Amino acid sequence: MTTTALGLGFKYYLESKDSDYFGLLERHKNHYYALDVVRKELQKANIEARVVQRFYLDRSALDWADVVFTAGGDGTYLLAANKFVNTSKPLIGINTDPDRSEGHLCLPKCEYNAVKFGDALKRLLKGDFGWKWRQRIQVTMSGTHINDDPIELHDQQLIFPEHRFIEHIAEDEQVRVLKPSNGEKETYPVRRLPCLALNEVFVGESLSSRVSYYEIATDTTPKEKQKSSGVTICTGTGSSSWHFHINHLSSSAVGEILNIANQVSGCDFPVGDEAMTEEIMDTFNSSLRFDPSEPLMAYTIRDPIKNAVFHVERTGSFAKKITIRSRMWDACLVVDGGMSFKFNDGAVATFEIAENNALRTVTFD
Known part of the structure; x- marks a missing residue:
């Protein structure tokens, strides 16, 4: 089939869903035009650069670079931030669609969107900026299901999910074996998830119509059994989301x-x-809202069930450490709306701010 025929087939498909084919095509062209502007400005400044598609961003590309620019919106920025473990390198977001994307995590879109990237680059090269640190959440898993394969949410629409985009997921992963604190000889595995949450983590049943059942404790509250629509845990960056x-x-x-x-x-x-x-x-x-640099998390119990059995003392607060034990059967733990991990009965997740892994970025304020 020719490219033209493929394009017509896609057009008819979108029209069958009452979607705007020409609007989508225009946004596609605008994005790649903006991306080309960024590439040419870097080339003009004699800066060696590589263009990597978002789903093919891996450890080798991050290790090669001195600085990483994301071209897109907040979703693209979050995907890169999840995999960014080197805190000496800055991650800078460039908004390629300022009319349709808020780009809260990117440079100010009115003055420094992708088409105006040259102005931003001049300021960066002159050192006319400030450093901004964004704290991230580190998740440690123990108990059952800790070695289940993660799933990129964009793949879940497929009948047979393809895992080609997550083949590098274990590159930075740490698996430790710890002894119980009671002195017994048995050991149990602990898995530190290979991605850090910049915005938030969601914990709950995969189907929103199901009630999520779990036990939750924080550094300031005792363990409590709860049923709800799930739990969200955010950083200062995610507190405005x-x-x-x-x-x-x-x-x-x-x-x-x-x-x-x-x-x-x-x-x-x-x-x-x-x-x-x-x-x-x-x-x-x-x-x-609280400052992204503050080493603190905010959590919210969504739609908690309160009755004679479940006594929910508070529906949310701030914490430095949160532990959740799953009592669910088809649950997930989702990092920044992109990477999903199974979180079923017996699994335990501990959430802490990874202060040593704060994300380095810049501000023009």
């Missing part, structure tokens, strides 16, 4: 709370005062 959107309050919610407070307490809070409502909303929502 999923964590924020799960927990944030709207102005209408604040107004309803004030109204109920008046009814219960007999007080007379000015419910119709929009300025005060906005201030309360902004104050609470701002408390959900």
